[in-house]
Amino acid sequence: MSFDKNSIYALLNNKHIHFKYTEHRPVYSMEELDALDMPADAVICKNLFLRNSNDKQHFLLTVPAATPIDLKQLATSLGSSRLSFASAERLEKYLRLQSGLVSPFGLLNDTSKSVIFVSSKNLPPSAIIGIHPNDNTATVWLTFGDLLALLSELQVEVKLVEM
DSSP, X not given: OOXXXXXXXXXXXXXXXXXXXXXXXXXXXXXXXXXXXXXXXSEEEEEEEEEETTXXXXXXXXXXXXXXXXXXXXXXXXXXXXXXXXXXXXXXXXHOOOTTOOOGGGGGGOTTOOEEEEEETTSOTTOEEXXXXXXXXXXXXXXXXXXXXXXXXXXXXXXXXXX
């Protein structure tokens, strides 16, 4: 089974995780998302699907949109070899997502538990974050702490690093 928007909403409800969502036109970039009217008290996150240089590790990085990303420093923080963007084929293989739909909710589709979730130590658990529900026509709003708890319950490896 692949988790789509409606099955993610159902899962969050079943787990009693408080969330809201905003339906909107499809967005494929942070610039397009910025053009939408989103809640001012929430942290919009960007998501990157990365791999190390020997293709043995994959990472899903979720950080506030304004966070600069230094892949060399991130690799050092993770104790990894050089990082680069993973291909669309790898995104489909591991998370069953297409380019433009990268989201931490894609980790629900990673039945092999091969992908490590990475985020910033500076993002407080109480922060309301906005992420796609594996569909770029909506944004889900939930606390970062609730996302981390869900990933932990699903036995996803989580690494929080200095960014």
